[in-house]
Amino acid sequence: xxxxxxxxxxxxxxxxxxxxxxxxxxxxxxxxxxxxxxxxxxxxxxxxxxxxxxxxxxxxxxxxxxxxxxxxxxxxxxxxxxxxxxxxxxxxxxxxxxxxxxxxxxxxxxxxxxxxxxxxxxxxxxxxxxxxxxxxxxxxxxxxxxxxxxxxxxxxxxxxxxxxxxxxxxxxxxxxxxxxxxxxxxxxxxxxxxxxxxxxxxxxx
Amino acid sequence: xxxxxxxxxxxxxxxxxxxxxxxxxxxxxxxxxxxxxxxxxxxxxxxxxxxxxxxxxxxxxxxxxxxxxxxxxxxxxxxxxxxxxxxxxxxxxxxxxxxxxxxxxxxxxxxxxxxxxxxxxxxxxxxxxxxxxxxxxxxxxxxxxxxxxxxxxxxxxxxxxxxxxxxxxxxxxxxxxxxxxxxxxxxxxxxxxxxxxxxxxxxxx
DNA sequence: CGGATCGTTGATCAACTTCAACGGTCGTGG
DNA sequence: CCACGACCGTTGAAGTTGATCAACGATCCG
Numbered sequence: 001x002x003x004x005x006x007x008x009x010x011x012x013x014x015x016x017x018x019x020x021x022x023x024x025x026x027x028x029x030x031x032x033x034x035x036x037x038x039x040x041x042x043x044x045x046x047x048x049x050x051x052x053x054x055x056x057x058x059x060x061x062x063x064x065x066x067x068x069x070x071x072x073x074x075x076x077x078x079x080x081x082x083x084x085x086x087x088x089x090x091x092x093x094x095x096x097x098x099x100x101x102x103x104x105x106x107x108x109x110x111x112x113x114x115x116x117x118x119x120x121x122x123x124x125x126x127x128x129x130x131x132x133x134x135x136x137x138x139x140x141x142x143x144x145x146x147x148x149x150x151x152x153x154x155x156x157x158x159x160x161x162x163x164x165x166x167x168x169x170x171x172x173x174x175x176x177x178x179x180x181x182x183x184x185x186x187x188x189x190x191x192x193x194x195x196x197x198x199x200x201x202x203x204x205x
Numbered sequence: 206x207x208x209x210x211x212x213x214x215x216x217x218x219x220x221x222x223x224x225x226x227x228x229x230x231x232x233x234x235x236x237x238x239x240x241x242x243x244x245x246x247x248x249x250x251x252x253x254x255x256x257x258x259x260x261x262x263x264x265x266x267x268x269x270x271x272x273x274x275x276x277x278x279x280x281x282x283x284x285x286x287x288x289x290x291x292x293x294x295x296x297x298x299x300x301x302x303x304x305x306x307x308x309x310x311x312x313x314x315x316x317x318x319x320x321x322x323x324x325x326x327x328x329x330x331x332x333x334x335x336x337x338x339x340x341x342x343x344x345x346x347x348x349x350x351x352x353x354x355x356x357x358x359x360x361x362x363x364x365x366x367x368x369x370x371x372x373x374x375x376x377x378x379x380x381x382x383x384x385x386x387x388x389x390x391x392x393x394x395x396x397x398x399x400x401x402x403x404x405x406x407x408x409x410x
Numbered sequence: 411c412g413g414a415t416c417g418t419t420g421a422t423c424a425a426c427t428t429c430a431a432c433g434g435t436c437g438t439g440g
Numbered sequence: 441c442c443a444c445g446a447c448c449g450t451t452g453a454a455g456t457t458g459a460t461c462a463a464c465g466a467t468c469c470g
Binding site: 092 | 273275276328334335336341343348349350381
């Protein structure tokens with residue numbers, strides 16, 4: 001049932017068959033269509049989500065109705081609103097499926113119980129969070145160093161194919177710019193007027 | 206010797222006296238003057254730093270010589286370059302003391318050994334990293350939602366006193382703008398021409 | 411076919427940068 | 441003790457980047 005999840009855990013820590021069984025028992029499986037919400041702003045984030053198939057976005061909406069995406073999650077990524085998940089207070093964000101998506105859900109209570117039951121998972125989550133911290137550090141470096149245009153090309157080179165999976169306006173929202181601006185960046189590249197060194201290697205595919 | 210550190214750990218997990226002893230044995234203490242480096246870009250990040258007294262900055266320098274600060278650490282905060290610390294490859298960043306600073310250092314080898322020796326610390330670090338993830342999520346929300354000016358006022362309200370501890374140009378570097386711009390933002394507030402709702406509550410102290 | 415959704419394009423506008431010059435403060439050496 | 445220089449914040453003019461607004465086109469799906 002949770003083969004991908006168990007394989008992911010096995011990459012970091014070794015579990016006994018009994019522990020593997022205990023892990024499986026604590027998760028629930030959830031499949032949602034495109035645009036469905038796993039939860040919405042205002043309710044406490046109900047769990048920690050592991051993406052088995054599909055794509056999620058973690059986002060919030062400003063007073064003026066503008067949406068901002070703080071994070072995406074693809075297959076084999078974890079996603080949650082850590083602020084709400086830890087405090088169990090109503091969330092300021094929501095998680096929505098960008099594509100039809102299947103996730104393994106670990107509720108807060110189940111995570112607590114599972115970590116008490118299988119201490120090796122403390123290590124699993126620590127290692128994961130360290131990698132998340134490293135990824136976030138890199139993201140901040142790009143944010144501080146590069147222009148929006150550079151960040152777009154860097155992102156589309158770093159995650160080839162991902163750019164095709166999500167609508168342009170979500171990319172813009174994640175990168176912190178307007179859809180119009182991204183559109184103009186792409187137009188510039190296609191007309192051969194791209195700033196040297198910025199255009200995608202081999203053009204847009 | 207490491208009272209603040211041990212107290213910090215005790216806020217998350219309970220250790221036996223023997224474990225506490227094992228923890229103390231794995232750390233080294235280091236005191237450096239203002240502007241001294243704990244390590245510089247090019248060398249592998251030698252450890253995970255816990256600030257006992259003072260203030261650190263994690264920063265990098267672009268090809269053109271511009272410095273960008275990705276993170277600060279005050280008393281009772283941990284700081285490291287996670288990318289280099291985890292890979293033990295040369296770092297793209299450096300850590301420098303903003304003030305005379307005393308830190309407890311946990312080398313990569315010692316961290317590995319200590320976690321094997323005192324498994325409860327797996328939980329300690331997991332909890333810490335979760336809180337870091339939550340803080341980072343908030344930081345991204347501010348980054349996406351607010352203007353640089355709003356971020357400055359929000360930051361100086363969130364960390365009262367901190368703005369006085371670090372030079373203005375470092376604040377600018379952390380917030381992702383120029384020192385000149387921050388200077389103008391402050392000038393606007395002092396002359397009573399601040400955008401309503403943006404100025405610090407009760408004026409600049 | 412008709413409506414909604416999403417990307418594109420162009421004109422105008424605001425936020426922020428760049429560059430250059432000036433001024434205050436602090437520590438250090440003469 | 442003073443003077444000098446380094447360091448840091450400030451100010452103003454001009455330039456860039458990216459936002460905003462409005463209109464138009466394409467595509468998809470019911």
